[in-house]
Amino acid sequence: MRAAWITDAHLDFVSIGRGRTFLNEIRAAQPDALLVGGDTGQAPIVRSCLEVIAQFLQCPVYFVLGNHDYYRGSIVELREAMKTHGPGGRLCWLGACTSIPLSHETGLVGHGSWGDGRFGDFQNSPVQMNDFLLIRELGGLKAPDLLRKLQDLGDEAARHFETVLPAALDEYRHVVVLTHVAPFLEAAWYDGRPSDDDYAPFFACKATGEVLRSAMERHPDRTMTVLCGHTHGSGVVRILPNLIVYTGGAEYGRPEVQRVFEWP
Helix, strand or coil: CEEEEECCCCHHHCCHHHHHHHHHHHHHCCCCEEEECCCCCCCCCHHHHHHHHHHHCCCCEEECCCHHHHCCECHHHHHHHHCCCCCCCCEEEHHHCCCEECCCCEEEEECCCCCCCCCCCCCCCCCCCCHHHHECCCCCCCHHHHHHHHHHHHHHHHHHHHHHHHHHHHHCCEEEEECCCECCHHHCEECCEECCCCCHHHHECHHHHHHHHHHHHHCCCCEEEEEECCCCCCEEEEEECCEEEEECCCCCCCCCCCEEEECC
């Protein structure tokens, strides 16, 4: 199994020429599957962007949604629209799936997750994410209500992984987790180091990380590879002997293939 991974492509910032080059770069990697880690576009165009990618490639495209994908739209409405892209099709939204077989030994699960406000210093952070202006469910919320909403979104992601991981770890020796937001603070790379107390509340999801760590502690004979993005800083961190996290870097206007993995 040869899988190419992209994240934070932000195709709404990409020229037509650069977009064609990007698609050709993905094709040149000759993947058996493409893993798309979120922030592909914004709500009005993200579905069409993903469909163009899937039509261009001759392989399945598995994706999660990032926070930017909901910009100028609604979390609930976009997720409902994405339910039409389920298992068996060329384009598959992992947020509505259990596990996907990538090979006999490797399975795939995924959810975009969310920065859940549990790391760092949410109350005193001066950071104002565009999420709070451009996503319908987050717009206009005061700090206490906003924190509760972020925690609810993080908990929702954690419940998804609690649901899908047991069967995946029973069936596969290696599980790939595709997500958008880093599930561990150590993997929330920003300016060359893990995020500080100002950005950490929005750049990592503690609830998801706790589920992943607990699952791998209970399965020392299994391995997990986590692929995330969101912060636009790249890095690799090993959380446990059997759990490694790759964080994809990004530059607006210049999307690129993050890595190509080969799994048995």
